[in-house]
């Protein structure tokens with residue numbers, strides 16, 4: 540139920556990892572507060588399940604396949620958001636793959652994957668959204 544102190548009606552939120560876990564809960568929470576939602580995930584069928592729940596709440600939802608480690612895919616995600624909604628107000632960069640392991644054993648390639656995913660990908664997403672917001 541939308542609360543007057545936290546009313547996101549007319550706003551558009553992008554949530555990565557919206558097919559499951561924390562991203563899914565974040566997307567449902569923003570939709571409850573009135574926002575339309577873009578779900579970006581590797582798991583398209585899962586993102587579509589979340590999208591149909593959001594639509595049943597009376598909001599618009601768009602499920603997009605996007606690997607958040609891939610800069611070209613993130614840029615194309617924001618083009619799709621612009622085509623479909625013409626605005627972006629909220630960015631939830633939730634998707635990511637951390638690696639748990641002993642530092643003395645961690646292959647540097649794994650560290651580079653994590654940095655690409657959690658740092659470069661999230662920065663690119665914020666940069667793309669920020670450009671649209673400034674416009």
Ligand SMILES: NC(=O)c1ccc[n+]([C@@H]2O[C@H](COP(=O)([O-])OP(=O)(O)OC[C@H]3O[C@@H](n4cnc5c(N)ncnc54)[C@H](O)[C@@H]3O)[C@@H](O)[C@H]2O)c1
Pocket residue numbers: 555556557558559560561562579580581582585605606607608633634635636637656
């Ligand atoms: N659950 C926790 O307690 C917790 C705590 C701290 C950090 N995190 C981090 O938060 C993130 C989400 O956690 P969760 O528990 O919701 O995980 P989850 O596995 O339930 O959900 C992750 C979602 O992200 C998607 N995804 C994974 N890699 C992707 C990629 N490269 N591009 C696009 N989508 C991708 C998956 O398909 C999945 O839908 C993870 O990075 C996790 O390491 C989780």
